[in-house]
Amino acid sequence: MSSNNPSNATNSNSNELDNSQLWNPDLAPTEESQRTWTWVNISALWIGMAVCVPAYLLASGLIAQGMSGWQAMATVLLGNLIVLIPMMLIGHAGTRYGVPFPVLLRASFGTIGARLPGLLRGLVACGWFGIQTWVGGFAIYQILNAISGQAFIGTALPFIDIDLAQLFSFLAFWAAQVYFIAKGIESIRWLETFAAPFLILAALGLLVWAYVNGDGFGSMLNKPSQFVAGGLREGQFWQVFWPSLTAMIGFWSTLSLNIPDFTRFAKSQKDQMVGQAIGLPIPMALLAFVSVAVTSATVVVYGEMIWDPVVLAGRMGGAAAILGLVFLLLATLTTNLAANVVAPANGFSNIAPRHISFKMGGFITAGLGIAIMPWKLLESAGSYLFVWLVGYSSLLGPIAGILIADYFFIRGTRLNVAAFYQRGGDYEYRKGWNMYALLALALGIAPSLAGFLTAIGAVSNAPAFLVEIYNYAWFVGAFTSGILYFLFMRGKT
Numbered sequence: 295m296s297s298n299n300p301s302n303a304t305n306s307n308s309n310e311l312d313n314s315q316l317w318n319p320d321l322a323p324t325e326e327s328q329r330t331w332t333w334v335n336i337s338a339l340w341i342g343m344a345v346c347v348p349a350y351l352l353a354s355g356l357i358a359q360g361m362s363g364w365q366a367m368a369t370v371l372l373g374n375l376i377v378l379i380p381m382m383l384i385g386h387a388g389t390r391y392g393v394p395f396p397v398l399l400r401a402s403f404g405t406i407g408a409r410l411p412g413l414l415r416g417l418v419a420c421g422w423f424g425i426q427t428w429v430g431g432f433a434i435y436q437i438l439n440a441i442s443g444q445a446f447i448g449t450a451l452p453f454i455d456i457d458l459a460q461l462f463s464f465l466a467f468w469a470a471q472v473y474f475i476a477k478g479i480e481s482i483r484w485l486e487t488f489a490a491p492f493l494i495l496a497a498l499g500l501l502v503w504a505y506v507n508g509d510g511f512g513s514m515l516n517k518p519s520q521f522v523a524g525g526l527r528e529g530q531f532w533q534v535f536w537p538s539l540t541a542m543i544g545f546w547s548t549l550s551l552n553i554p555d556f557t558r559f560a561k562s563q564k565d566q567m568v569g570q571a572i573g574l575p576i577p578m579a580l581l582a583f584v585s586v587a588v589t590s591a592t593v594v595v596y597g598e599m600i601w602d603p604v605v606l607a608g609r610m611g612g613a614a615a616i617l618g619l620v621f622l623l624l625a626t627l628t629t630n631l632a633a634n635v636v637a638p639a640n641g642f643s644n645i646a647p648r649h650i651s652f653k654m655g656g657f658i659t660a661g662l663g664i665a666i667m668p669w670k671l672l673e674s675a676g677s678y679l680f681v682w683l684v685g686y687s688s689l690l691g692p693i694a695g696i697l698i699a700d701y702f703f704i705r706g707t708r709l710n711v712a713a714f715y716q717r718g719g720d721y722e723y724r725k726g727w728n729m730y731a732l733l734a735l736a737l738g739i740a741p742s743l744a745g746f747l748t749a750i751g752a753v754s755n756a757p758a759f760l761v762e763i764y765n766y767a768w769f770v771g772a773f774t775s776g777i778l779y780f781l782f783m784r785g786k787t
Contacts, residue, residue, distance in 0.1 A: 316405055317715040320643055320652035323392035324558045331559040335483055336569020338490035339556060342628030343549070344577040345493040347429060347603060352545065353582040354589065354601040359534045360520035360527040363586040369535065370582040373542025374575040380550040380694045380772070381574065382567050387701050387709070388554025389566045395552035395637065396644035397714050399693075402700035402779070405717060406726025409645050411693045411735065415551050416641030418686050420659055423634035424668035427471065430626040431464030433619045436608065438463065440616055456669055467623070468663065474631050475639070475656035479559070482631050489628045494577075496621040497584050500603075504584075508591025515586060537765035544688035544768055546574070551693055552637040635659055682750045689746060691768035692738030695776030696731055704783050720787075730782035738775030742767035 331339075356366035387398050395415070399408035438446045438459060448457035456464075474481045505511060521531040553570075560566040585601070592600040592609075600606045607618030639655035650658070701707060713719035717726065744756040745764020763770055 314647075314715045314717075316400075316647055316717070318643065318647040318651055321394060321397050321640070321647055322715075323711055325392075329392070329559055329561050331483060331556070331565065331569075332561055333565040333569035333572070335487055336556070336560060336566055337573035338487040339483070339632055340570065340573025341490040341493055341577050342486035342625075343633045344574065344629075345497060345581060345625050346426075346629040347622065347626070349545070349578060349581055350585050350603055351601060352542065352578075353585045355541075356538055357586070359538060360525070360530070361534065361538075362517060362519035363515045363590075365519055365531075367579060367582040367586060369538055370542055371575055371579040373539050374546065374578045376539075377543045377546050377550055378570060378574055380698060381546075381553050381570050383698050383702065384550060384694065385553040385557035385560075385566050385570065386563060386707070387697075388557035389560045389563050390707065391709055391711055392558045393711070393714060394555045394558060394640045396640050398554050398697065398701075400714050400721045401705065401709055402696050402728060403731045404723040404726045404728040405714070405719075405721050407723070407728055407732060409641075410732070411551075412641040412644050415548060415690060415693070416638035416659075418548055418690075419634040419637045420662045421666070423630055423638070423659055424663040424666045425672065426626050426630040426634060427468050427663050428464060428668040428672065430467035430623055430630070431460070433604070433622045433626065434463040434467055435460050436604075437616055437619045437623075440619070454667065454670075455673075460669075464669075465664075467627075468660065470627065471631055471635070472657070472660050475635060475660060476653060478653065479636070482636070483559070486628055486632060489624050492621070493625055493628070496618075496625075497581060500588050501584050504588040504591035508587070508594045511587045511590060515590060540688060540766055540768050544685070547690060547694070547768055548637070548687050549633060551690060551697070552640070555636045555640055556632075685746050685749050685764075685767070688767040689739055689742060689771060691771035692735050692775030695738060695772035695774070696734055696779045698772075699776040699780045700731075700783070703780050704787055730786075731779060734775045734779040734782060737778055738771040741770050741774065 352370055353363070353366040356369055357363065361369065384398075387393070388395075391398075396408055396412040399411055402408075403411055435446065446457075446459035448459055450457055451461065454461065474485060519525065519531070520527040521529065521534070527534070557566040560569070588603075588606070589599050589601050592598065592606060596609055600609060603618065604622060607615045607622070609615075610618065635656050638659040639652050642655035642658050643650045643652055701709075710720045713721050716722075721728075723729070741760070742764045744753070744760040745762070745767065747753045748756045748761055749764065
């Protein structure tokens with residue numbers, strides 16, 4: 295049985311849903327009055343998430359691996375065009391049925407089993423939330439010292455190892471995010487739509503600065519790669535390109551999973567598809583171009599390459615530094631709220647819907663952001679932590695493969711909305727668990743696991759072919775799990 299009208303499906307079973315252990319108002323399908331997001335709102339959402347320091351630094355990482363500026367920008371663009379495909383496909387279900395990501399998972403993993411992949415997605419967001427909150431708090435700390443002549447630099451407090459001003463700056467930025475969590479998803483939409491034009495202007499402002507002060511866009515745009523004849527890495531382009539492309543896909547692959555959390559509010563499929571097509575690949579490519587051009591200009595202006603925009607703002611000094619840090623604050627706020635709060639908030643709510651609302655799930659996420667003391671993680675783990683988080687994200691490809699196989703190829707986009715909230719219904723499987731989905735998930739992760747453990751240093755060595763597979767982890771996982779799930783489930787629904 296299927297129901298294409300979420301409102302009818304839920305309204306006709308309102309008493310049953312009120313008593314369901316699988317339902318709360320935040321996990322319920324969106325009603326017509328809630329579907330207010332146009333393509334402009336969806337685009338603004340993506341601009342707010344895309345314009346951030348980690349995304350700005352993507353091109354620098356590729357150039358450090360030997361690519362030319364143009365190769366780096368093309369790789370960033372291609373990676374985002376590829377990840378746009380599962381974004382639109384999985385987002386289709388959110389718009390059609392109005393359900394969030396953890397509820398959509400119930401169709402393939404079961405009413406109880408859906409909690410596992412939902413948590414796997416949410417946990418990586420909790421890690422990023424803490425790190426980005428520290429970045430935002432540190433920007434506040436730098437602004438305070440810039441306008442006070444370094445008056446707020448103090449002695450590190452016992453145990454937490456940061457000074458009092460750093461602590462209060464971190465808590466101030468954390469509190470700003472908690473405010474928007476308390477106001478709900480519509481406040482996040484308002485912030486993203488409000489901030490998007492300013493973030494675009496900030497990026498264009500940096501581009502103008504680079505052109506004026508760097509005598510054009512500088513030599514970096516014309517500098518050849520290290521893969522050309524006589525280069526340091528002659529003939530090694532493809533060895534670098536494929537793992538780099540996988541990393542670009544892995545950067546937003548987590549959002550490709552929980553994109554229904556946002557597309558459920560879209561007015562139409564056209565709005566979600568056009569909004570994503572404009573809002574994701576174009577700003578990411580523009581930011582890569584700005585990153586390369588600005589860094590090229592820093593060689594002319596300061597005599598050295600400065601990739602980090604925070605460091606660059608500090609070198610500019612004066613009002614420019616303060617303005618740059620304010621834009622950094624805004625960029626970090628918009629990215630963190632959309633990318634790293636919504637998914638874990640819904641994921642925690644899905645564990646115990648009658649006791650944990652979206653707001654409570656967001657507060658749990660915020661609490662974990664403090665508890666992990668991200669400044670200590672960054673100090674002790676450094677780049678290792680980012681390798682872990684990005685690598686972990688790429689291992690979530692199998693979930694995307696299963697979702698797409700189930701929704702499009704097993705069910706032909708037909709879902710029974712009421713059964714999402716029922717025990718013993720179409721998505722009960724075996725006591726709420728679909729063992730075929732769990733098996734497909736495990737088999738999709740398995741080929742890349744050895745390479746992942748090697749990358750993070752958990753094991754010293756692994757067979758070369760397994761390490762090589764990890765370079766394609768997202769692709770291997772998505773296709774392996776998707777195909778296996780289709781074979782396992784064909785004819786069983």
